[in-house]
Amino acid sequence: MPISQGLSIGAVADRTGLAVSAIRFYETHGLVEPYKNASGHRRYDRSDIRKLSFVMIAQELGVSLRDLGVLMQVLPKGRAPSRADWTRMATKFRSDLDARIAKAERLRDTLDGCIGCGCLSLRRCALYNPDDRARSSGPGPRHLIEPTVLKPA
Template sequence: MHPSDVLSIGQLASRTGLAVSAIRYYETQGLVRPTRNDGGQRRFRRSDIRRLSFVRIAQQFGFTIEQIAEQLQLLPESRTPTKGDWSKISLVFRAELDARIETLTKLRDNLDGCIGCGCLSLKKCRLYNPDDTARRKGSGPRYLMGDTPESNSS
């Protein structure tokens, strides 16, 4: 590896916005695998910038370290990941994100109306969820969870 292709942990922290301690933690979780120089100092690949940036964003969207690690295992260790390598990972996360977007859209569009939670505090609730019929499908905000007012009559 060319010297300009490797970064110290401080340089990596500066580029990713992560604390050095967080990078060390991610190393213990197997998300990055630095090499060591003759003095024993960690040296990271430039591609670890993207890897850790991905970790940071994925965590912000609620993905667990285990989920992230599972996907990062698909990336090659022997070379810098290509666009195709990252595309394979994006397929898994895309499906999960699409489901979350759909749920958030329902929440945004319906929070001021009846959500099928059983509170019956809004006038619309008595129309869409008379006598708390949504409860038959289970607990929680049934209409945000995918049930519809029509499906509660059964």
């Protein structure tokens, strides 16, 4: 099939590794918008492969469909996004991604030590969270949620 006629949902599934049902699911959430050809069949632009690939990776990082929908609203409708369009979207996403990376690094670096959760089950908790002082900042793993709270000097 010539590219000018668009890609079938099966061709997009083959290229992205997504199930056809997943592509339709993302379509219902407005993350891709196929058009109908003269025969009434859904057709996807080649740029939809990139959109779906971005969605797959972002979801693996825990980005919600709602947040993805908001992010992807800056991409144009009716034409393939240009590099400038992707840059505009990436700029919006970068700060969120940086925060996620920082939180993942804090988790990686402190998972075997005190995370400020209040369990006080590790010897190190007596140094990092004496008498569960972290609870004054709120519930949960305070040293991971707010890394500046009650860190030893």
